[in-house]
Amino acid sequence: MDAEQLREYGHKMVDFIADYYKTIENFPVLSQVEPGYLRNLLPDSAPNQPDSFQHVLDGEVAQLILEFIRLHIQAKILPGVTHWQSPNYFAYYPSNSSVAGFVGEMLSAGLNIVGFSWIASPAATELEMIVLDWLAKMLKLPEDFLSAGQGGGVIQGTASEAVLVVLLAARDKVLRRVGKDALEKLVVYASDQTHSSLQKACQIAGIHPENCRLLKATSSTNYALSPEFLSETISQDLTIGLIPFFLCATVGTTSSTAVDPLLSLGKIAKSNGMWFHVDAAYAGSACVCPEFRHYMDGVEVADSFNMNAHKWFLTNFDCSALWVKDRSALVQALSTNPEFLKNKVWFSSVLMEILILPKSQKFLVTVLGSLSAGEMICTEDRNGLMDSENLKKSSSINPLMDIKLISSHDLDTASQANMVVDYKDWQVPLGRRFRSLKLWMVLRLYGLENLQCYIRNHIKLAKHFENLIAQDPRFEVVTPRIFSLVCFRLLPVRNNESHGNKLNHQLLDAVNSTGSAFISHTVLSGKYILRFAVGAPLTEEKHVNAAWKVLQDKATSLLAESL
């Protein structure tokens, strides 16, 4: 690590990336390579000598990285890249990059800290808490989700990890009540439009596959989950002795941006003692605009809420914001400290779990278990080692209770201690990057009003695309457009649905193989549907128009062929 080499290489790489954005429209949006293309371009093993060897001898350091960029990145990597940042990218959902997000990522990579606990880099923990409070306020989340109380926010890598950790928190919470042998009786509910990550979380958590109820949502509700259907299913499950424990609702499904009725669903969950999770991975961003906030109405009864700042909020991947009302439920499911305490060593024998106490010998004891999460006891270390049995004796804690020790420099009151969390206990991995930097820079350098304008502009462009479709009788819009996604299709000829599916599949392939636009598809009620998702930061009206022109032209050719 040579600072001057970093400077030279870094400047060249910045220029390459800036030039890439300037010329991004020259690349086919969807990579057109064949499988295995790269294996043919790279050697079978890593070099023994660095690429740089000769150049270092010649003293031409900057030349090295320029050559590497030209010979390797441009020639070999870029052809295999699908350009998610292209203004002609309309597939899946967007993955936003921005100047603020990008330099935030640079800073995080430059500091390269591993923020598993507060002391491992206090700024990483504290900035994350603060910035997620900011974002919660922008979304008008209930106060229960803020870090000042029993809740708080955390950055997960993806929505998959967010739903997994809350499912685990909910699972362990119910199992503490009904006994751990009841795992096979636990039931999860969601619509069949829910993202597959829920199902994957159930697989991981050991929920029986047949107890993962993906209830059919139909066009009659615009693919939203019906509260009546949910109620009936829960009743049936209760009568056969199963234990409903988790409901996942979605604001903006992946297929068609369907919005589940949060309030009605949440009440059913609450009346059955279930954990209620709201997945707003995509559409959450739109809810910073007052005119879209009502789609989140009912979030006040939720236990957890998730939105992906890396999708449509200008924060580079990955940055998935998760809030919970009861952070102790997360910690109880994901902390390994209680087990170490059972081993009667509170200085755990596994190093990475150890908290450091640089200035003081005071400790804070958080009592989990049957006391409420806010109750705490301060105790003092007397001989440098204390086992949990002694601790229980000295502090008159119920000896059957799990205890967690939290270190702090100089804690005078328990309330101060609330300022310190160890995010390792809120997530699956131990290590974590300093991801709050990029979100912080996006919020500060753009501000709420610009972010609202950004969202509104994309929604306006999606409306524009919807209008274009309405003017061509060969096409139809399939589900009502709510945010920036339009679900549409080429109408089948002579009402032949099977042929219609084939036709739209061919249209998708024809458009994507031009390289001038990239769209994706879904299936709703057995129909093959095309998706046009506006949301790439560089997209303007001219790009929407150009993509529509390609769609029309390819449709004309296909219809002529199929006559």
Added chain:
Amino acid sequence: MDAEQLREYGHKMVDFIADYYKTIENFPVLSQVEPGYLRNLLPDSAPNQPDSFQHVLDGEVAQLILEFIRLHIQAKILPGVTHWQSPNYFAYYPSNSSVAGFVGEMLSAGLNIVGFSWIASPAATELEMIVLDWLAKMLKLPEDFLSAGQGGGVIQGTASEAVLVVLLAARDKVLRRVGKDALEKLVVYASDQTHSSLQKACQIAGIHPENCRLLKATSSTNYALSPEFLSETISQDLTIGLIPFFLCATVGTTSSTAVDPLLSLGKIAKSNGMWFHVDAAYAGSACVCPEFRHYMDGVEVADSFNMNAHKWFLTNFDCSALWVKDRSALVQALSTNPEFLKNKVWFSSVLMEILILPKSQKFLVTVLGSLSAGEMICTEDRNGLMDSENLKKSSSINPLMDIKLISSHDLDTASQANMVVDYKDWQVPLGRRFRSLKLWMVLRLYGLENLQCYIRNHIKLAKHFENLIAQDPRFEVVTPRIFSLVCFRLLPVRNNESHGNKLNHQLLDAVNSTGSAFISHTVLSGKYILRFAVGAPLTEEKHVNAAWKVLQDKATSLLAESL
């Protein structure tokens, strides 16, 4: 996203990071802030207007980011940073940054793709497969771990995620054999020196806590797991009807770099039909040197192997390399496709699971289940939609078997298909960053020989520190130094062990509070031990000497006080 703004901001940020590295020794290594310091420095909510507003009007774009760096990053964030890149950082294990790793991260953030499947950016999948094959060869891993066969490598975020996914693969594999209701009988084995991530993985996977056997390792084996003890414990468990299914061994434990005897342990695992995982998160890097490779002997009987390139291999966090011999076991545990097939729709109704077929209508069918993973059948799509039942009929697949469909542009033979994997099915999250770029750049720009020199230099410095300790009779080295970690302590006065623990705890605090070095500690056999982990890229002999001087001086003061 404005390319010229990205260029200006990017250059300023590069300069800031280069200057940071030049002046890194001016900062206290361990952050000296109090809990909650940042809350006092930042506003309660995000700004409505961007910081940049006035400057943009004035046309002073570059000024903006300079002010942001000065007013916000330098004044508020840096005081709360614990400087993992400081040459005086000797705590935990290192988290390496390098020029190549840093510009690789920049490139990844610039492209900002989400590589969940091959088509989402073919280069991301293919480069990862190739680079992990390169690294496997550098480590002389058995050929079974290479992607040409049934195995292959994948980049996980952390070793925690690596052990979780292989535990899930092993769990589901054994449950397919013995029935899913046997979950509560499954038993995991490891030494009590194993990283706590194993225990966390067990919690997540629903393994009963009392079935997670952390067998006591003592100083008699230098804290390595005893094969005899393992054998006995497995026998006892078998006699009471439990099902041993997973063994985790470690090469270089977190506490003291203990090395478990892989071959003897692995043979026991194999003879009991268990999955054998090897965690070499830290010490794996050293094994690219021929003289250290023997610590991995026995890996040939392992099912999976993990090393963290982000620790001691110059690749910025996060980059945890995992190899498996049977990738189909991972896919079966972590893919959600089989469930969609059971729903008789192979075009899954959840969008992000859909594979795109831009150029062809050919599909590749990989048959999982009781056929071997290599057996494949090509079939053709006839009407744009096909359900798994029809597929089974048309291809004479056992109707009870799970089927996975893999798309490809134009697959002529099954062997070609082996080149396409969808890494989303090898990990917990769906989305994934383009992490192979930084590892690729590290391997190419430095080359194997330089990486070996890099490792050897740190080990030499650790030996040097060991020699310094040996010359001071007040101190002792507690466990044999194997790699670049030295476990040592100040000897207790008058053999008073309890006071010795307090003394070493005080010494740790005293050293860390100077800000001139950062060390951490562990507990071995009830003794409080100091850890001196060499491994930061900038560390030179003078830094080791300076840290030793601080340790000696603080020890002198403490001993004087305690008289």
